Structure formats: structure tokens, C-alpha cells
Amino acid sequence: NAGVTQTPKFQVLKTGQSMTLQCAQDMNHNSMYWYRQDPGMGLRLIYYSASEGTTDKGEVPNGYNVSRLNKREFSLRLESAAPSQTSVYFCASRTAPGLAGGPYNEQFFGPGTRLTVL
Amino acid sequence: AQSVTQLGSHVSVSEGALVLLRCNYSSSVPPYLFWYVQYPNQGLQLLLKYTSAATLVKGINGFEAEFKKSETSFHLTKPSAHMSDAAEYFCAVQFSGGSNYKLTFGKGTLLTVNP
Numbered sequence: 443n444a445g446v447t448q449t450p451k452f453q454v455l456k457t458g459q460s461m462t463l464q465c466a467q468d469m470n471h472n473s474m475y476w477y478r479q480d481p482g483m484g485l486r487l488i489y490y491s492a493s494e495g496t497t498d499k500g501e502v503p504n505g506y507n508v509s510r511l512n513k514r515e516f517s518l519r520l521e522s523a524a525p526s527q528t529s530v531y532f533c534a535s536r537t538a539p540g541l542a543g544g545p546y547n548e549q550f551f552g553p554g555t556r557l558t559v560l
Numbered sequence: 561a562q563s564v565t566q567l568g569s570h571v572s573v574s575e576g577a578l579v580l581l582r583c584n585y586s587s588s589v590p591p592y593l594f595w596y597v598q599y600p601n602q603g604l605q606l607l608l609k610y611t612s613a614a615t616l617v618k619g620i621n622g623f624e625a626e627f628k629k630s631e632t633s634f635h636l637t638k639p640s641a642h643m644s645d646a647a648e649y650f651c652a653v654q655f656s657g658g659s660n661y662k663l664t665f666g667k668g669t670l671l672t673v674n675p
Binding site for chain 1: 594665668
């Protein structure tokens with residue numbers, strides 16, 4: 443049981459380049475999330491997918507797109523990277539609302555992707 | 561507006577001393593509360609969560625937190641700090657309402673433990 447996995451672990455891009463961050467979970471979770479972490483800012487939600495087939499914007503969606511490929515996988519795409527997108531990106535997942543534990547169920551986090559945009 | 565505040569971006573304690581990390585939230589309805597820990601260059605790991613079964617919640621590694629509705633607080637404590645507790649700690653709040661269970665994170669508190 444690997445939990446939440448993310449690839450790549452590190453990435454350096456030049457301004458204007460594009461890339462996709464991959465995330466997969468093997469816990470049969472319905473909901474998945476993408477966050478960015480910047481010093482002194484905590485974690486901020488970029489996009490989330492409450493269930494397979496749905497995606498919604500979070501707090502800081504500009505410059506990003508997402509795809510919920512299937513129940514396991516949720517990718518984050520930067521179409522034209524900017525230096526302001528230099529950050530550590532975390533993917534998370536959790537059980538569906540309404541299931542056992544309901545709102546008390548925590549989110550499980552991946553190890554992160556450290557992205558630098560030059 | 562609903563918000564989460566962690567007082568003190570950096571807390572420094574001596575090994576063996578009491579650890580107190582503060583978290584306050586702003587909401588008219590009690591939310592769902594979590595504390596996460598992040599060790600250097602790692603992801604976030606759940607430390608403990610409030611489930612309404614008891615106001616004093618015990619977590620991993622000897623940490624505990626007390627939910628105080630009247631103070632809208634969920635402070636994290638540990639009686640005796642250990643060097644291995646050095647990490648960044650995040651209070652996270654899931655505000656009531658909605659079906660997507662989004663978390664709002666505080667800005668984090670970096671805990672340093674001095675020998």
C-alpha cells in the first residue's frame with residue numbers, strides 16, 4: 443500500500459515551458475486535492491476533485507489546469523510556467539463524504555514535488 | 561469570514577520543556593479540526609484530529625490538543641519536547657457546510673528544539 447504517490451520529486455523549468463505533475467492513490471479514495479506550499483503561507487488549495495469526473499477551483503487556480511483521469515489519478519498541468527509558480531506542490535486524497543467517519547476523515551498527503559521556474 | 565490563525569510562525573523550546581502551539585479559528589459553527597506535522601523535505605502527516613467524542617484529543621508522539629469552543633481554539637501541546645519533534649506544524653480546519661470537505665490551513669509554526 444503506497445498511499446499517495448507523486449512524480450516527479452523535483453523539476454526545473456524555464457519560463458513559458460509546460461509540464462504535468464502526476465498524482466496517484468491506492469486507497470480507493472473518492473476525493474483528491476492539489477495544494478501549493480510557499481514559505482510563510484501554509485498550504486493553499488489549487489484545485490480539487492470531489493469524485494471521479496468532477497473538478498473544481500480552489501483558492502489559487504490561476505495558471506493551472508487539472509485532470510481527474512480515473513479514480514486513482516489526478517494530474518496538475520502548468521501550461522506556461524511562470525517564476526511565481528515556483529513552489530512545493532502536494533497532492534492529497536480522502537474518503538468520500540457520507541462514508542464512515544464522514545467529515546472527520548483526514549486527508550492523506552503525498553511526498554510533494556519541488557518545482558523551480560527560472 | 562472563516563479563517564485559521566496560528567500564533568507564532570516560529571517557536572523555540574529546550575529539550576524537555578513544554579511545547580505549546582496555538583491555533584484559533586473564526587467560525588460561528590464549530591468546524592472539524594486537525595493538526596498535521598511536516599518533517600523537513602517530507603509530506604504532511606496527521607498528528608491528531610478532533611472528532612467531538614472528547615474535547616481533549618490525544619495524538620501520535622505524545623502530542624495532544626484541547627478543543628475550546630468558547631475560545632474558538634485548538635491548541636497543540638506536549639509536556640516534554642524531544643529533539644525529534646523539530647518540524648513544522650500546521651493547524652487545518654474543515655469548516656462546516658458543503659460536501660467537498662476542503663481544508664483551510666494555518667500558515668504553520670516551525671518548532672525548534674534546543675539541546
